[in-house]
Amino acid sequence: MNDIDAWVWWLIGAAALGIPLVVTAMPEFGMLAVGAVAAAVMAGLGFDVVVQVLVFAVVSVALIAVVRPIATRHRSQRPRLATGIEALKGKQALVLERVDGGDGGRIKLNGEVWSARSLDTDRAYEAGQEVDVVDIEGATAIVM
Known part of the structure; x- marks a missing residue:
């Protein structure tokens, strides 16, 4: 387990979060996956585990807090251009x-x-x- 760098584990976690995103179509899993990728970048740059977890949490929560309401509002709007x-x-x-x-x-x-x-x-x-x-x-x- 120590032979694999932390950034690899974060990327595996991101891929694992991508699976339920595809299966359930819940965008929150994608936002968590992006947080895991950000933590992988921090691990790749040599930051310790505490910083990696904090970056994962901050990026994930920020995406859920900002992007999710925008996506929900966009999804509930009727199309502006009626056709047919x-x-x-x-x-x-x-x-x-x-x-x-x-x-x-x-x-x-x-x-x-x-x-x-x-x-x-x-x-x-x-x-x-x-x-x-x-x-x-x-x-x-x-x-x-």
């Missing part, structure tokens, strides 16, 4: 053929002609009116 069907919801469209809740009709949405039906089955929209797209069901826009 989500991008069409809330857009305005022009009625090309009468749209009602039964047979539906046609609208021009984002330069394309879509089949559409009214959200309110008792409501109809005549050609030339502007409507708001509230949902997309298959290839049919639901408007109001």
Whole structure:
């Protein structure tokens, strides 16, 4: 055991912390692994065990205290750019053929002609009116 330098043990510890990071996808293990790498650097520079453990603890705690809240906030934010069907919801469209809740009709949405039906089955929209797209069901826009 004394034949292996301390920095090697710290790197083995970092690799061991990387395994649960990959398996559980918990970033805290990665932050602890970075702390172990920092301790390995201190060991490689010749610092004693007390300094190595202190560097491991300080780097790990600092990463968890600073990076984790940023990552959590970033993960909880909705994407800023809506794409696909989500991008069409809330857009305005022009009625090309009468749209009602039964047979539906046609609208021009984002330069394309879509089949559409009214959200309110008792409501109809005549050609030339502007409507708001509230949902997309298959290839049919639901408007109001």
